[in-house]
Amino acid sequence: DGGITQSPKYLFRKEGQNVTLSCEQNLNHDAMYWYRQDPGQGLRLIYYSQIVNDFQKGDIAEGYSVSREKKESFPLTVTSAQKNPTAFYLCASSPRLARGAFFGQGTRLTVV
Amino acid sequence: GQQVMQIPQYQHVQEGEDFTTYCNSSTTLSNIQWYKQRPGGHPVFLIQLVKSGEVKKQKRLTFQFGEAKKNSSLHITATQTTDVGTYFCAGWGDGGATNKLIFGTGTLLAVQP
Numbered sequence: 001d002g003g004i005t006q007s008p009k010y011l012f013r014k015e016g017q018n019v020t021l022s023c024e025q026n027l028n029h030d031a032m033y034w035y036r037q038d039p040g041q042g043l044r045l046i047y048y049s050q051i052v053n054d055f056q057k058g059d060i061a062e063g064y065s066v067s068r069e070k071k072e073s074f075p076l077t078v079t080s081a082q083k084n085p086t087a088f089y090l091c092a093s094s095p096r097l098a099r100g101a102f103f104g105q106g107t108r109l110t111v112v
Numbered sequence: 113g114q115q116v117m118q119i120p121q122y123q124h125v126q127e128g129e130d131f132t133t134y135c136n137s138s139t140t141l142s143n144i145q146w147y148k149q150r151p152g153g154h155p156v157f158l159i160q161l162v163k164s165g166e167v168k169k170q171k172r173l174t175f176q177f178g179e180a181k182k183n184s185s186l187h188i189t190a191t192q193t194t195d196v197g198t199y200f201c202a203g204w205g206d207g208g209a210t211n212k213l214i215f216g217t218g219t220l221l222a223v224q225p
Contacts (some may be wrong), residue, residue, distance in 0.1 A: 100157035
């Protein structure tokens with residue numbers, strides 16, 4: 001089955017802890033993205049990557065970090081520097097830029 | 113930076129009525145995409161428009177890309193309860209801003225049976 005997988009679906013963390021969200025795709029897509037969605041809001045771009053070992057900041061990159069060591073994987077780390085980390089995090093991929101994006105199921109992160 | 117706004121934010125219709133959402137970008141777009149997100153779900157890609165003035169149809173859905181490539185619309189004819197969800201437009205920048213896929217603010221559609 002081809003697709004994009006995010007894990008876990010729900011994640012709880014204590015304030016001050018770093019947490020890493022997983023995103024894996026077996027669609028052989030070059031481009032991958034991370035978005036954040038707050039309740040009743042749109043999607044805001046955190047980071048994106050066009051190819052392996054390359055990534056760029058989106059509009060709200062502060063307090064987040066990513067890596068792209070493999071084509072299939074694009075993990076997102078929410079650091080303790082992110083002031084309001086509680087949100088719905090969505091990972092997506094596309095064959096290349098300027099094509100439709102396929103989204104994972106998302107991870108709901110709650111920081112207490 | 114590039115901003116993509118949608119109106120209305122929320123629309124409540126009776127089943128069978130038509131619905132339209134409008135998308136406006138602060139900059140020219142190389143193409144426009146539309147996504148649907150069901151409540152509690154993730155966005156699902158619907159369609160992509162590339163050419164100025166392009167119109168595409170998917171059953172009861174009609175998508176249009178403006179002549180100036182800065183605006184777009186989605187029209188649903190005779191809404192059904194299965195149309196419930198948030199509709200997002202998303203655009204790739206043109207010129208020097210081609211690398212980011214920026215989503216609009218979204219329009220939440222509620223359909224009363």
